[in-house]
Amino acid sequence: MRNTRKATVTDRFLDFITQSEAMVSIVVVLLGFLVGTILVILVGRNPSGMYSAITQVLTGWDLRRGTWNARYIGEWLVMSLPLILCGLSVAFAGRTGLFNIGAEGQYVAGLTAAQFVAIFGPQIPFLHWILAILAALVVGALWGGIVGILKAKYSVSEVVATIMLNYVAYFTSRVLTMMIPGANTYRTPTYPQTARLASPFLEQLTNGSRLNYGLYLALISILFFWIVIGKTRLGFSLRATGLNKEAARYAGINVNASITTAMAISGAFAGLAGAVVALGSFNYGRVLGGLDGYGFDGIAVALVGNSTAWGTALSGLLFGMLKSAQPLMQSRQIPKEITAIIMGLVVVFISLRAGVRMLMEWRMKEQAKKGRVIE
Amino acid sequence: MNVLLQMLPSILMIVSPILIAAVGGLISERSGVANIALEGLMGIGAFMAATTHVLLEQSFPYSIPLALVLATLAGALFSVIHAFASITLRADQIVSGTGINLLSTGITVFLCQIIFKQERTEPFRLGMLPGWGGIYPTAWIALVVLILAWYMLYKRPFGLRLRACGEHPQAAASAGINVERTRYIAVILSGALAGLAGACLVLTQTIQYTVYTINGAGFIALAAVSFGRWLPKGVLGSSLLFGTSVALAIYMVNIPSLRFLPSEFFSVMPYLITLITLVIFSGKEYAPRAVGQPYDKGRS
Numbered sequence: 001m002r003n004t005r006k007a008t009v010t011d012r013f014l015d016f017i018t019q020s021e022a023m024v025s026i027v028v029v030l031l032g033f034l035v036g037t038i039l040v041i042l043v044g045r046n047p048s049g050m051y052s053a054i055t056q057v058l059t060g061w062d063l064r065r066g067t068w069n070a071r072y073i074g075e076w077l078v079m080s081l082p083l084i085l086c087g088l089s090v091a092f093a094g095r096t097g098l099f100n101i102g103a104e105g106q107y108v109a110g111l112t113a114a115q116f117v118a119i120f121g122p123q124i125p126f127l128h129w130i131l132a133i134l135a136a137l138v139v140g141a142l143w144g145g146i147v148g149i150l151k152a153k154y155s156v157s158e159v160v161a162t163i164m165l166n167y168v169a170y171f172t173s174r175v176l177t178m179m180i181p182g183a184n185t186y187r188t189p190t191y192p193q194t195a196r197l198a199s200p201f202l203e204q205l206t207n208g209s210r211l212n213y214g215l216y217l218a219l220i221s222i223l224f225f226w227i228v229i230g231k232t233r234l235g236f237s238l239r240a241t242g243l244n245k246e247a248a249r250y251a252g253i254n255v256n257a258s259i260t261t262a263m264a265i266s267g268a269f270a271g272l273a274g275a276v277v278a279l280g281s282f283n284y285g286r287v288l289g290g291l292d293g294y295g296f297d298g299i300a301v302a303l304v305g306n307s308t309a310w311g312t313a314l315s316g317l318l319f320g321m322l323k324s325a326q327p328l329m330q331s332r333q334i335p336k337e338i339t340a341i342i343m344g345l346v347v348v349f350i351s352l353r354a355g356v357r358m359l360m361e362w363r364m365k366e367q368a369k370k371g372r373v374i375e
Numbered sequence: 376m377n378v379l380l381q382m383l384p385s386i387l388m389i390v391s392p393i394l395i396a397a398v399g400g401l402i403s404e405r406s407g408v409a410n411i412a413l414e415g416l417m418g419i420g421a422f423m424a425a426t427t428h429v430l431l432e433q434s435f436p437y438s439i440p441l442a443l444v445l446a447t448l449a450g451a452l453f454s455v456i457h458a459f460a461s462i463t464l465r466a467d468q469i470v471s472g473t474g475i476n477l478l479s480t481g482i483t484v485f486l487c488q489i490i491f492k493q494e495r496t497e498p499f500r501l502g503m504l505p506g507w508g509g510i511y512p513t514a515w516i517a518l519v520v521l522i523l524a525w526y527m528l529y530k531r532p533f534g535l536r537l538r539a540c541g542e543h544p545q546a547a548a549s550a551g552i553n554v555e556r557t558r559y560i561a562v563i564l565s566g567a568l569a570g571l572a573g574a575c576l577v578l579t580q581t582i583q584y585t586v587y588t589i590n591g592a593g594f595i596a597l598a599a600v601s602f603g604r605w606l607p608k609g610v611l612g613s614s615l616l617f618g619t620s621v622a623l624a625i626y627m628v629n630i631p632s633l634r635f636l637p638s639e640f641f642s643v644m645p646y647l648i649t650l651i652t653l654v655i656f657s658g659k660e661y662a663p664r665a666v667g668q669p670y671d672k673g674r675s
Contacts, residue, residue: 344478
């Protein structure tokens with residue numbers, strides 16, 4: 001320890017923020033909020049409106065009127081569900097070393113399948129929506145699995161393939177949904193009540209929000225992710241494939257099967273997200289007029305959550321909070337797109353992670369050089 | 376065929392922005408940087424052009440050329456983020472591209488709300504006017520861009536160096552090429568072209584910028600690059616094919632013999648064709664070898 005010099009504040013700060021991945025995520029999110037706030041000030045608006053909107057979503061307290069309404073909390077959770085599930089989708093693929101930009105397409109595939117079962121399925125309480133959920137899982141898994149097969153068998157880049165499949169899913173969904181009897185160019189007839197995920201208990205708890213059984217499905221998904229990735233042999237071989245393909249192959253892991261399985265499971269998460277939105281937030285099938293964007297947002301969610309189960313759940317809640325605060329911000333003269341800007345900034349800042357590491361290495365080299373001079 | 380000929384001006388109107396953006400993508404990818412931010416950068420350009428034009432339409436006679444220039448600059452400026460993250464910081468190129476795509480929809484609509492107090496720009500009265508034969512000037516811009524890009528990539532030493540950076544950056548570096556600088560130039564050029572493409576799109580195909588203006592055109596351009604096998608002539612061919620397909624989806628109501636098909640059939644073609652060709656030609660590697668990999672001097 002002869003050459004240790006007194007650690008500067010910057011050194012200590014860098015050490016502090018790079019000591020864990022979670023810390024980096026927090027710093028990145030704070031930076032995103034900071035730049036977003038500065039932007040709001042620059043355009044001459046009052047950023048306190050942004051934060052009071054966020055407070056209202058988080059706690060139900062309306063600071064301006066001093067009233068409390070649990071519905072806001074319920075709506076926050078409703079908004080977070082598809083984000084968490086799409087985040088899990090991107091994260092699951094990410095753990096296997098795959099970049100799933102196609103969560104959007106898998107989401108659309110699941111949504112469409114769920115809508116079909118909702119319209120045509122047997123009208124038996126519980127069984128109806130369970131069948132719809134299963135259909136969404138299967139179709140989502142197929143849509144993701146195709147990418148896995150293309151990647152494993154034909155070495156087609158999953159990035160290009162998923163971008164293409166997003167739009168294939170979108171246009172196919174439109175055509176198929178418009179074929180449903182009674183559908184026009186933007187919606188199908190209303191579903192039977194048995195297809196809905198509505199939970200009277202959760203609705204009552206949150207003062208009539210749209211909070212639904214999707215909450216339990218999301219919780220199960222988080223647990224599933226956590227157990228499969230961390231505690232099972234399958235999860236181990238998937239992670240091994242992600243960390244080093246050649247080493248995994250040498251260790252006897254079937255890399256091609258790993259890639260296909262990972263993409264299929266990843267697609268199933270996104271498909272479930274589609275079903276939760278289709279059956280939980282709407283009571284009719286939609287002919288999509290544009291992509292909902294949950295799948296793309298899921299990329300940000302997974303990146304901030306470091307592709308871990310609980311990290312993704314937390315960052316899904318964070319982004320859900322931003323999204324469900326949008327109308328409240330708008331009513332406080334803050335353009336609601338500030339939330340999209342913050343999300344985009346966060347993803348751009350994630351790349352700073354690499355930058356900070358480079359800075360550390362550079363400082364270490366510099367220190368080593370100085371040390372040599374002293375000796 | 377006659378119908379197609381009648382549709383030619385419309386087809387060229389739709390092909391031009393796709394081709395311009397695809398040439399941008401081509402330049403960036405040949406230098407070794409994947410640019411999935413084309414979509415977002417086109418949005419920035421479209422917003423910039425629509426805003427400039429609508430604000431100056433009444434008072435300044437050259438507002439359209441000015442809009443094109445400013446959109447090009449805005450695209451270039453925004454792509455610096457991608458360049459900095461993926462070249463200097465060696466971040467994942469897909470991640471920073473995704474970030475820009477997310478940022479683009481946010482920032483453009485945000486600024487619309489500030490400037491126009493609504494979620495879109497004000498509509499302008501008169502966009503770009505078609506010239507000879509009903510063909511928009513954007514077609515000529517696209518042609519010039521393509522020829523210049525081909526000339527730069529294949530006839531100039533800089534183009535040779537740029538392509539070397541995309542194939543084997545370490546080898547290029549050992550031959551004395553500044554890989555990082557070359558890639559920066561390529562990414563910024565592609566951003567400028569994507570911005571220009573967005574401007575061409577908004578000034579010919581619509582009357583204002585909304586969040587749905589680009590609607591996948593950037594991703595079609597991306598598909599055109601890979602379907603065109605990373606070659607200028609290939610990109611020209613694939614842009615023509617995809618643009619025609621998109622045009623058919625819009626104008627097929629005018630063609631009685633096609634009316635039995637849903638319009639989505641043509642909308643989906645570019646994506647489907649790209650996907651299928653990727654599978655068919657999967658054995659052969661057409662992509663620049665180093666595309667998507669950060670360049671690390673220390674690695675051999």
